[in-house]
Amino acid sequence: MPEFETRVRVRYAETDQMGVVYHANYLVWMEVARVDWCREIGFDYRHMEAVDGVVIAVVEVTCRYLYPARFDDEIAIRIEAIESTSKLLKFRYDMRRASDGREICTAESMHLYLSKDRFRPIRLPEKYRAAFGVK
Amino acid sequence: MPEFETRVRVRYAETDQMGVVYHANYLVWMEVARVDWCREIGFDYRHMEAVDGVVIAVVEVTCRYLYPARFDDEIAIRIEAIESTSKLLKFRYDMRRASDGREICTAESMHLYLSKDRFRPIRLPEKYRAAFGVK
Amino acid sequence: MPEFETRVRVRYAETDQMGVVYHANYLVWMEVARVDWCREIGFDYRHMEAVDGVVIAVVEVTCRYLYPARFDDEIAIRIEAIESTSKLLKFRYDMRRASDGREICTAESMHLYLSKDRFRPIRLPEKYRAAFGVK
Amino acid sequence: MPEFETRVRVRYAETDQMGVVYHANYLVWMEVARVDWCREIGFDYRHMEAVDGVVIAVVEVTCRYLYPARFDDEIAIRIEAIESTSKLLKFRYDMRRASDGREICTAESMHLYLSKDRFRPIRLPEKYRAAFGVK
Numbered sequence: 001m002p003e004f005e006t007r008v009r010v011r012y013a014e015t016d017q018m019g020v021v022y023h024a025n026y027l028v029w030m031e032v033a034r035v036d037w038c039r040e041i042g043f044d045y046r047h048m049e050a051v052d053g054v055v056i057a058v059v060e061v062t063c064r065y066l067y068p069a070r071f072d073d074e075i076a077i078r079i080e081a082i083e084s085t086s087k088l089l090k091f092r093y094d095m096r097r098a099s100d101g102r103e104i105c106t107a108e109s110m111h112l113y114l115s116k117d118r119f120r121p122i123r124l125p126e127k128y129r130a131a132f133g134v135k
Numbered sequence: 136m137p138e139f140e141t142r143v144r145v146r147y148a149e150t151d152q153m154g155v156v157y158h159a160n161y162l163v164w165m166e167v168a169r170v171d172w173c174r175e176i177g178f179d180y181r182h183m184e185a186v187d188g189v190v191i192a193v194v195e196v197t198c199r200y201l202y203p204a205r206f207d208d209e210i211a212i213r214i215e216a217i218e219s220t221s222k223l224l225k226f227r228y229d230m231r232r233a234s235d236g237r238e239i240c241t242a243e244s245m246h247l248y249l250s251k252d253r254f255r256p257i258r259l260p261e262k263y264r265a266a267f268g269v270k
Numbered sequence: 271m272p273e274f275e276t277r278v279r280v281r282y283a284e285t286d287q288m289g290v291v292y293h294a295n296y297l298v299w300m301e302v303a304r305v306d307w308c309r310e311i312g313f314d315y316r317h318m319e320a321v322d323g324v325v326i327a328v329v330e331v332t333c334r335y336l337y338p339a340r341f342d343d344e345i346a347i348r349i350e351a352i353e354s355t356s357k358l359l360k361f362r363y364d365m366r367r368a369s370d371g372r373e374i375c376t377a378e379s380m381h382l383y384l385s386k387d388r389f390r391p392i393r394l395p396e397k398y399r400a401a402f403g404v405k
Numbered sequence: 406m407p408e409f410e411t412r413v414r415v416r417y418a419e420t421d422q423m424g425v426v427y428h429a430n431y432l433v434w435m436e437v438a439r440v441d442w443c444r445e446i447g448f449d450y451r452h453m454e455a456v457d458g459v460v461i462a463v464v465e466v467t468c469r470y471l472y473p474a475r476f477d478d479e480i481a482i483r484i485e486a487i488e489s490t491s492k493l494l495k496f497r498y499d500m501r502r503a504s505d506g507r508e509i510c511t512a513e514s515m516h517l518y519l520s521k522d523r524f525r526p527i528r529l530p531e532k533y534r535a536a537f538g539v540k
Contacts (some may be wrong), residue, residue: 012440013157013433017150017206018386023328024148024297028418031294035417035477046477049287058293062332068389071152072440072451116288119338147305148298153521158463159436162429163283170282170342181342184422193428197467203524207305207316251423254473283427287420287476294418341422 006036020068033079053116074098086123141171155203168214188251209233221258276306290338323386344368356393411441425473438484458521479503491528
């Protein structure tokens with residue numbers, strides 16, 4: 001499971017009156033990174049949700065805000081799957097200002113596979129396990 | 136169809152680096168006003184969506200920003216249904232700072248009734264028409 | 271520092287295509303709870319930011335999502351300051367569906383006092399310390 | 406003032422429980438398009454706000470929602486300045502699903518130049534007028 005990097009550019013909408021990015025938006029960027037990571041490993045998240053009825057639900061997230069990001073900054077998000085079983089998935093994130101590598105945020109998230117209709121924990125369908133590095 | 140007023144308090148998350156409310160958030164407040172208006176006329180929007188499979192989709196919106204709203208301001212939103220047929224619904228909104236009545240935004244929105252599954256225009260179910268003032 | 275409870279009603283805008291509240295929005299609610307908590311202890315956050323040039327920045331947040339919140343649910347947020355010094359402030363949150371007490375999320379956040387202009391750590395102004403329970 | 410096209414990919418956070426993009430998010434994309442348009446004409450919005458103390462405030466916006474955008478869709482936004490004077494700026498937007506050109510939204514926005522500190526209408530600084538096509 002190699003590390004993967006994706007980029008977002010800070011939107012005006014994402015700033016607050018402190019003049020920096022509002023802290024909840026980092027969670028949205030983490031989701032953008034997860035979706036891009038899925039695409040990178042050859043996996044279409046939208047497809048799994050629509051066809052297999054499996055959703056990847058966030059069950060825990062921790063964010064440490066180290067330095068403020070600002071409007072129009074380009075942010076490089078490195079994402080790494082640090083645990084991957086048929087039941088759960090954990091990611092670690094490292095967000096840096098692309099212009100100078102300044103570290104702005106580190107984070108982790110934990111996810112469970114749930115059935116889309118009843119929100120019950122299920123196992124990742126067999127066909128996806130290799131891509132997700134499940135042993 | 137009497138006018139109805141609801142209130143929201145500006146969240147920090149809703150401000151941007153200009154120090155005022157980011158303009159897209161007024162559309163969210165308009166939706167809060169519509170849901171409260173529905174409750175006021177004895178109609179449960181969540182129920183209609185879940186049980187009848189009818190969604191009220193926004194098809195057009197116009198907003199005029201007159202004066203900036205700021206963090207922690209209480210905003211009084213007056214909402215009035217200005218057209219209501221079995222196919223569509225139009226609202227007019229007037230938003231004022233509650234503390235002094237300063238007008239901050241006027242807006243209109245137009246909505247169509249759609250089937251939840253196929254997003255096709257449908258007619259408002261008979262049982263809801265009286266509450267919605269459909270003649 | 272007594273516990274305090276505030277309430278929010280889930281907005282349509284806060285849901286995602288899973289049919290539940292998008293997880294980043296809980297951080298916005300936590301901020302609503304903090305602002306209401308400040309008001310409760312007789313402290314005007316907006317004033318401190320504007321007049322004293324002090325901002326309360328989020329430096330770390332952890333959220334555990336236990337059960338999904340849905341559109342139009344009323345959410346009761348209990349907030350408690352679990353550490354309060356002249357340099358930092360920590361909160362614990364417990365969010366429940368108001369209708370039946372179902373626990374949906376627990377969270378913690380840590381904050382530093384920063385100067386508004388240079389984003390440097392500063393001490394909470396003397397005049398606010400009693401209200402914040404700083405010994 | 407040539408037309409310009411920019412692209413966004415729909416984020417999960419931007420969907421709602423209808424399974425489509427929440428309508429307020431189109432205004433955020435319009436802002437992304439304006440910022441990219443500024444960059445294209447060799448103009449740094451962040452710079453003007455920070456150095457010249459001029460903000461470009463939204464004073465009116467109209468959106469017509471033609472077809473729903475969905476999670477992970479790539480959206481092509483064409484933006485065109487349809488009026489540009491030293492006092493105001495008007496844009497027209499055309500948003501299409503990139504995969505097949507399906508039109509999803511058309512919109513217009515009107516903006517005034519304001520002083521950042523007092524929010525009073527001012528004229529666009531002389532040095533920017535050529536780039537903005539002001540005659």
